[in-house]
Amino acid sequence: MGQEDDVQLGDETQSDEGERTLEFIDTVELDAPKTEVWEVISDPEVLTACVPGAESIERVSEREYTVEITRGISRFTVSLSGEAEFVEMNPPEYIVTTGSAYDAKTGSDFEILAAMEMDDDGAGTVLTYKAEVTFSGGITSLNTRIIKPIVARDVNSYFENVKDRIEAAEG
Numbered sequence: 560m561g562q563e564d565d566v567q568l569g570d571e572t573q574s575d576e577g578e579r580t581l582e583f584i585d586t587v588e589l590d591a592p593k594t595e596v597w598e599v600i601s602d603p604e605v606l607t608a609c610v611p612g613a614e615s616i617e618r619v620s621e622r623e624y625t626v627e628i629t630r631g632i633s634r635f636t637v638s639l640s641g642e643a644e645f646v647e648m649n650p651p652e653y654i655v656t657t658g659s660a661y662d663a664k665t666g667s668d669f670e671i672l673a674a675m676e677m678d679d680d681g682a683g684t685v686l687t688y689k690a691e692v693t694f695s696g697g698i699t700s701l702n703t704r705i706i707k708p709i710v711a712r713d714v715n716s717y718f719e720n721v722k723d724r725i726e727a728a729e730g
Contacts, residue, residue, distance in 0.1 A: 578695040581707055583688075587718045590683040591725045597651035597677070599724055609720035611713040622648070626660060630713070633705050635698060637662045639669060651677055667696030690714070 589596050599605050603624060606616045612630040619625055622645040629638045641660025648654040658671040673690040692710060 577699055578693050579699055579703060579706075580691055580693040581703065581710060583690045583692070583711065583714050585688060585714070585718075587686045587688070587722070588680070588683060589686060589722055589725055591729065593651035593677045593679060593684045595725060595728070596684045596686060596721075599721055599728075600654070600675070601645075601650075605721075605724055609717055609724060611716045611720075616643075622646075626658070628660070630709075632698065632709055633701050635665055635701070637665060637667065637698065641669070643671075653677065662696070662698070665697030667694055667698040669694045686718075 591599075599609075603616045603618045606624075607613045610616065610626075610628065612628045614627040614629060615625075616627075617625050619642075624643045626639065626641050626643055629636065631637075639660035639662055641658060643656055643658035646655050646657050653674065653676040655674045656671070658669075658673075660669045661667070662669075670693040671690060673688065675686055675688045678685045678687070698706070
């Protein structure tokens with residue numbers, strides 16, 4: 560982790576409706592037990608600190624969150640307002656999340672489907688994730704060669720921030 564190209568960039572697809580989908584797959588090793596990793600990735604205050612550009616992430620219920628995120632993507636500043644839901648979870652083993660957000664300035668919709676699975680490796684936790692990000696609207700005017708590395712960098716930053724948070728709690 561830590562380099563933009565660490566995240567495996569999966570397939571990119573484009574639908575007839577102009578939607579684009581990017582896939583990200585990777586594994587992260589964390590020096591903490593699964594229960595501690597789960598606490599970090601499900602705490603809205605910690606998430607707000609770890610998600611790049613997050614202005615607020617608030618828990619609505621055990622499984623539902625609202626999100627406000629602002630990110631610069633090339634010539635656009637995208638201010639996303641939306642929701643996320645843990646649609647399937649078995650703490651601290653795995654979690655499947657769906658999310659949707661909208662940026663009024665560019666008229667762009669974003670949908671995400673993300674899965675994380677946590678396994679003990681004796682010394683800590685191996686977290687494997689896969690995420691599919693689908694977007695439409697004004698943001699699709701940008702070439703995905705511009706968007707993909709920015710999103711990959713943010714994914715890497717998120718997991719680096721989680722790792723730092725866990726290490727700070729251990730220290």
